[in-house]
Structure formats: structure tokens, C-alpha cells
Amino acid sequence: MTGSRKLLMFGGMALAAFGMLYGLQYALFVEHQTLDHMGGSLAQSFAAAAGRNLGQSQAALEQYGETKYDYVRQLDAHSHWIGLAMLMIVLGVIFERVNFSEGIRQLVAFSLLAGSALFPLAVILQTYHHGALILKALAVIGSGLVIAALAATAWGFARPRTTA
Amino acid sequence: MPAIRRPIPDSASLAPNFAAMSARRLYIFGGIALIAAGLLFGDIFAVFILHQNAARQGEALIAASRAVATGNAAAVNEVFSHLGNLLEDRGTKVDAHVHMIGAGYLALLLALVQPYIALSRQTKKCLAALFIAGGVLFPVGIFLIHYVGLTGSPFTAIGWASVLADSAGALLIFVLIVQAWGFWKYLRSRQLSEPELPDPELPDEDNMPRRALLTGGAILVLLGFLHGAYYAGTLLYEHERMETAILQRLIDAATAGNLDVATTEVNNFGNLAGARAVNIAAHSHIIEFGLLAMLLSFVQPFVFLSEKWKRRWVKLLLGGSVILPVFVLLEMKLGLLAEGIADIGGLMVIIGLVGMLVGILRYSGGLDVAENDAAEGAP
Numbered sequence: 001m002t003g004s005r006k007l008l009m010f011g012g013m014a015l016a017a018f019g020m021l022y023g024l025q026y027a028l029f030v031e032h033q034t035l036d037h038m039g040g041s042l043a044q045s046f047a048a049a050a051g052r053n054l055g056q057s058q059a060a061l062e063q064y065g066e067t068k069y070d071y072v073r074q075l076d077a078h079s080h081w082i083g084l085a086m087l088m089i090v091l092g093v094i095f096e097r098v099n100f101s102e103g104i105r106q107l108v109a110f111s112l113l114a115g116s117a118l119f120p121l122a123v124i125l126q127t128y129h130h131g132a133l134i135l136k137a138l139a140v141i142g143s144g145l146v147i148a149a150l151a152a153t154a155w156g157f158a159r160p161r162t163t164a
Numbered sequence: 165m166p167a168i169r170r171p172i173p174d175s176a177s178l179a180p181n182f183a184a185m186s187a188r189r190l191y192i193f194g195g196i197a198l199i200a201a202g203l204l205f206g207d208i209f210a211v212f213i214l215h216q217n218a219a220r221q222g223e224a225l226i227a228a229s230r231a232v233a234t235g236n237a238a239a240v241n242e243v244f245s246h247l248g249n250l251l252e253d254r255g256t257k258v259d260a261h262v263h264m265i266g267a268g269y270l271a272l273l274l275a276l277v278q279p280y281i282a283l284s285r286q287t288k289k290c291l292a293a294l295f296i297a298g299g300v301l302f303p304v305g306i307f308l309i310h311y312v313g314l315t316g317s318p319f320t321a322i323g324w325a326s327v328l329a330d331s332a333g334a335l336l337i338f339v340l341i342v343q344a345w346g347f348w349k350y351l352r353s354r355q356l357s358e359p360e361l362p363d364p365e366l367p368d369e370d371n372m373p374r375r376a377l378l379t380g381g382a383i384l385v386l387l388g389f390l391h392g393a394y395y396a397g398t399l400l401y402e403h404e405r406m407e408t409a410i411l412q413r414l415i416d417a418a419t420a421g422n423l424d425v426a427t428t429e430v431n432n433f434g435n436l437a438g439a440r441a442v443n444i445a446a447h448s449h450i451i452e453f454g455l456l457a458m459l460l461s462f463v464q465p466f467v468f469l470s471e472k473w474k475r476r477w478v479k480l481l482l483g484g485s486v487i488l489p490v491f492v493l494l495e496m497k498l499g500l501l502a503e504g505i506a507d508i509g510g511l512m513v514i515i516g517l518v519g520m521l522v523g524i525l526r527y528s529g530g531l532d533v534a535e536n537d538a539a540e541g542a543p
Contacts, residue, residue, distance in 0.1 A: 013344040020337045032321035043244035046228050049415045050237040065408040089273045090458050147389050154382045
């Protein structure tokens with residue numbers, strides 16, 4: 001088994017297990033409280049408006065927006081880690097058919113692993129620093145690595161079998 | 165007159181890789197069954213629950229705006245309690261659908277890597293059974309969260325259904341970690357756990373069904389990635405800003421007693437939620453179907469059907485994989501027509517999947533009969 005395949009299969013399994021562990025801890029310790037907080041903030045915003053307390057209403061609505069911002073990103077990171085890990089394992093099984101030299105295949109496999117780990121991580125970190133440009137840039141770089149690696153893989157599948 | 169038994173195709177040489185009740189067979193059957201069940205549940209949910217639920221959410225928000233206009237804070241809290249209930253109803257069903265399919269994908273993936281897991285045959289079989297059990301219990305637990313609630317639970321926020329779902333999730337993680345450990349053992353020792361198998365790899369067949377599934381799958385995944393990048397880059401943040409802006413305008417209108425404007429904002433809120441939902445659903449479904457197509461390309465040697473029928477199931481599956489996400493995206497423009505066509509796309513994928521499952525069942529049945537015949541004929 002070549003190094004690129006090992007990297008994809010082992011990296012994929014490890015990333016899937018990590019993504020699932022992250023989802024489990026989130027479901028156990030954070031999700032229910034977050035959902036309560038999100039719903040509570042929105043309800044409080046409307047209730048304060050009913051009491052004609054517009055300042056409190058606006059503050060509660062902002063709280064709702066921020067909580068939802070975090071919740072969406074936590075779920076996205078969890079699902080993207082596992083989804084990308086599954087793609088890595090699938091590609092690991094058939095990576096011999098990517099008709100590039102093993103060196104290039106290792107580079108593509110490493111890009112896929114690095115992008116798959118980095119992209120969701122940058123998304124999660126955005127929950128700690130809302131709107132931070134550096135984290136948005138990291139997410140873009142991570143997803144760009146994944147897309148470039150997949151495009152290279154597709155190209156490698158399409159190439160005639162001239163190289164190992 | 166005795167029935168004429170049709171011979172198993174050339175891939176019968178792979179029989180040892182698909183032995184009766186082996187881990188690989190459990191993962192393939194269980195995985196395809198989980199995916200088909202998850203897709204069917206998603207289709208039923210989309211037709212009978214999703215849109216009705218969205219309409220009730222809109223009604224609840226209108227009721228909340230009326231309560232704000234009359235200054236009735238108690239009524240507001242009552243409405244939001246009802247709204248939370250509606251959101252939980254919808255959310256747990258979406259999660260059950262997603263997690264059942266996800267567990268099915270993982271089962272198919274584990275089927276592929278079994279030859280490289282350096283554990284005993286019995287351990288691998290036991291792990292496969294645990295994984296399939298976890299894959300079934302996980303979505304069942306999630307589905308029940310809305311109905312069981314906190315009844316009889318000693319915890320403040322987690323009910324028994326959540327405990328079931330979380331335990332099943334932990335079981336899946338445990339199996340995956342042990343598999344990773346088995347793979348690590350293989351990498352260190354370079355020794356297959358079942359060296360008597362003729363070839364750990366799946367056959368390198370080059371036929372239309374396999375090529376179409378592999379190429380089509382890769383294209384679908386790539387399209388999904390590009391759509392996701394476009395959505396994240398151009399719409400995600402705008403949608404998030406719009407949501408709080410619409411809610412603010414809704415509250416302001418209700419406070420001012422302007423109920424017509426409040427109703428318009430509720431409609432805007434519903435349209436925005438719809439736009440977000442269709443983009444996310446199109447993105448996730450096209451990638452999932454791409455992965456599914458790639459995974460199914462590996463199990464084609466085990467599909468004991470004529471070439472003609474294999475091609476039909478492949479075309480049906482790939483056709484549905486394109487139709488569903490495309491028409492989900494068009495739902496905001498074409499309404500019910502697009503919804504109906506998208507549901508038909510989902511049904512096409514399910515039928516294609518079940519057709520292949522039938523082929524695999526025929527293959528394994530033929531294999532078992534041949535083994536029994538050989539055993540009976542032996543001196």
C-alpha cells in the first residue's frame with residue numbers, strides 16, 4: 001500500500017473519529033443548552049417588546065443572532081469533518097488509479113488531509129472571534145485546498161495510465 | 165422438474181472476500197439498508213412534515229407579533245414555547261435522516277477497508293454487528309427525542325431518548341477507533357489479518373456501471389464543493405445579517421401596532437429560511453449522492469444482475485442524484501412543482517439503491533447455495 005493511500009485512509013479514519021467525538025461532546029454538554037439559550041433569547045426579545053422595553057428587546061435579539069451564529073458553525077464543523085473524512089477514505093481505496101507519480105499523489109493526499117482538518121477548525125474558531133478576517137481566510141484556504149486536491153484527483157483519474 | 169441454477173458471474177472468484185456472515189457482508193448489507201431507509205425517511209419527511217411544519221412556524225410568528233402589539237408578554241412566551249416545540253420536531257427528524265444515512269456511508273466505507281484491519285475475523289464480525297446496531301439505534305434515539313422529552317429523566321436538559329442516541333453515537337465512535345487501531349496494526353506489521361484471502365483488493369473491473377458511478381460521483385462531489393464555496397462566499401453572511409434585520413423590523417412593526425407590515429416581515433422571514441434551507445439541502449445532498457455513487461462503484465462486482473439491469477439502476481441513481489439537488493434549489497422559484505420533482509428524484513435514488521441491494525442479495529444467496537452444494541458433495 002502506497003504512502004498516499006495510507007495517509008488518506010488512516011487520516012480519514014482518524015478525522016472521522018475526531019469529528020464524531022466532537023459531535024458527541026457537543027451534543028452532551030453544549031447543544032441542548034445552546035438551543036435553550038437561542039430560543040430563550042428570541043422569546044425574551046419579543047416579550048420585552050410586548051412590555052415596550054425596546055432596549056432590552058434589541059439586546060436579546062442581538063444575543064439570539066450571536067448564539068445562532070455559533071450554533072450553525074459548530075454543526076457545520078462537525079458535519080464537514082466527518083463528510084470530508086469519508087471522502088478521504090473512499091479516495092484512499094482507489095488512489096492507485098490517480099495517474100500521477102507517487103510524489104504528486106502524496107502532495108494531493110496531504111492537501112486533502114490538511115484542508116479537511118483546517119477548514120472546519122477555522123469555522124469553529126470563528127465562534128470565538130466573530131467575523132475575524134484571519135479565520136475567514138483560513139477557512140477559505142482550507143476549503144481551497146480540498147477543492148484543488150479533489151480537482152487534481154479527478155484530473156488524475158481522467159489521465160491515461162502512463163505513470164505509476 | 166428441478167430449477168436451473170444460473171451461474172454466479174466471474175466475480176465469484178471473490179467469494180472468500182464476501183463470505184457468509186463475514187464483517188464485509190454485514191457492513192455492505194447494513195450500510196445499503198441504512199442509506200435506503202434514511203433516504204426513504206427523508207422523502208416521507210419532505211412530503212408530509214417539512215412544509216406543514218414551516219407553515220406552522222409562520223403562524224406562530226404571526227401570533228407572536230399580535231401578542232407584542234397587544235402588549236401581552238405571557239402570550240408571547242406561550243407562542244415561543246409552541247415554536248420551540250415545532251423547531252425541535254423538525255430538527256430531530258432532519259438529524260435522524262442525516263445520521264442514518266451517515267452511518268450507512270461509514271458502514272460501506274468500513275466494508276472497503278476490512279482486509280486492512282489487522283484483527284481476528286471474529287472480532288471484526290462482532291465490531292460490524294455493533295456498528296450496524298449503533299447505526300440503527302442512533303437515528304431512532306434522535307427521532308424519539310421530540311416525543312419522549314424529559315419524561316422520567318434525572319437530567320435537567322437531556323432526556324432518555326438523547327441518552328439512547330448519545331450511547332449509540334459513542335458505540336459508533338468506539339467501533340471506528342478500534343478499526344483505526346486495527347489499521348495501525350496492519351501498517352506496522354504489513355500482515356493481513358486473513359492472509360488466506362486471494363486478493364484483499366476489490367476487482368479492477370472496467371465496465372460502464374462502475375466507470376459511470378465513479379466518474380459521476382466525483383463530478384457530483386466537486387459540484388457540491390463549488391456550490392458550498394459559492395454559498396459561503398456570497399450568501400451565508402448576508403443571510404445571517406438579513407435574519408436579525410427582519411426580526412428587528414418585525415418587532416418594531418408589531419410594537420407600533422402595524423400588523424400588516426409585521427405579517428409581511430413574517431413572510432420575508434419564511435422566504436429567507438426557505439432560501440437558506442434549499443441552498444444547504446442542495447449542497448449536502450449533491451455531495452452525499454456523489455459519495456454514495458463512488459461507494460456503490462466498489463460493490464458492483466457483488467451485484468448479481470444482468471449488465472442491462474445494472475446499467476438501468478446506475479442511470480436511475482445518477483439521474484435522481486442530479487434531479488433532487490437541482491430541483492431543491494429551484495423550489496424558491498418554481499414552488500410545489502419543483503418540490504414534487506425533487507421528491508421524485510429522491511425516490512429514483514432509493515429505487516436504484518434497492519435494485520442494487522437485491523442484486524447483492526442474489527449474489528450472496530447464490531454464493532451460499534454453491535458453498536452448501538460443495539459441502540454436501542464432498543466425501
